[in-house]
Amino acid sequence: MKKLDIITFGRAAVDLNAVEYNMPMEETMTFKKYVGGSPANIAIGTSKLGLKAGMIAKVSDDQHGNFVIDYMNKVGVETSSIKKDTEGRKIGLTFTEIKSPEECSILMYRDQAADLYLSVDDFNEDYIKSAETLLISGTALSQSPSREAALHAMDIAKKNGVEVIFELDYRPYTWKSEAETSVYMSLAARSADIVIGTRDEFNVLENSEGNSDEESVQELFNYSPHLVVVKHGVKGSKAFTRDGEVIEGDIYKTQVLKTFGAGDSFASGFIYALKKEKGIQEALKYGSAAASIVVSKHSSSDAMPTVEEIEQLIHSQEG
């Protein structure tokens, strides 16, 4: 029995969500602060579902970094490997714009962000060995030394039989070129056991627009992955297994407040259900239900649901 069920690797940041919404950000005067950063959101989401979650990250040595660590401690995330940057670098800030429930965008301030300076010296092999699963965020590969740290963490995981999930988490703001993105995303995806991403993110990984889900997953099955999940927004999700199964997931109806937060909550619910050995079909349901709950609320991290909330939604819409 491992000490941790999952460790997520990558950015822990701050979301600043528009309080006056359904308007352009130029008109928004107030923002509400939440913990953000896709891998941080997933650590929070899986912890709130009862998994033992940890995180490898680097935050700023200031009030924002303290806020992130304090919040994650509060929701039960193991934070011993969330380090403070000692060179004065700032935590990433994500301003979110909610023009309408369907028209949302995020504005990331990430120049020299602390998380991109996470290095191989900031974590050790024993910490990764203490978990069943390591989840790597694609954005961690966007700049050095975080890039080398992420690849090193994957190597340690594979050497020690720790399952690797690669969440593509493509954010254009931190990459230099599409070609470079494709090289590093492909390197990580081919080495992972499970890959999760949107159709658009797989296009970025392949540096191509034309592939179908089937073509994308067949390419990856030439390498390590045994399970690939392609997310399709309001059209749901599809899981593909190496032995040829294709499992489709629907969405759960909800009153959408904003669209962001769907991916991180989906990943949290999906991973939780897999770890509880509920099977892939149920895992897609848990992921979709978690996402449906989070898109109806103002935040991503704070809105991460409990198991009871997920199961209540599933039962209410499945009769």
Ligand SMILES: Nc1ncnc2c1ncn2[C@@H]1O[C@H](COP(=O)(O)OP(=O)(O)O)[C@@H](O)[C@H]1O
């Ligand atoms: N408007 C919505 N209503 C209900 N569920 C949604 C909605 N948008 C997304 N989801 C669910 O969240 C999952 C992930 O959303 P998606 O937009 O594909 O990923 P990401 O947020 O990473 O871009 C979808 O596969 C779907 O199950």
Ligand SMILES: O=C(O)C[C@@H](O)[C@H](O)C(=O)COP(=O)(O)O
């Ligand atoms: O990942 C980030 O840095 C931004 C997130 O914190 C933010 O909540 C968000 O955009 C999540 O969107 P998702 O990828 O659709 O879950």
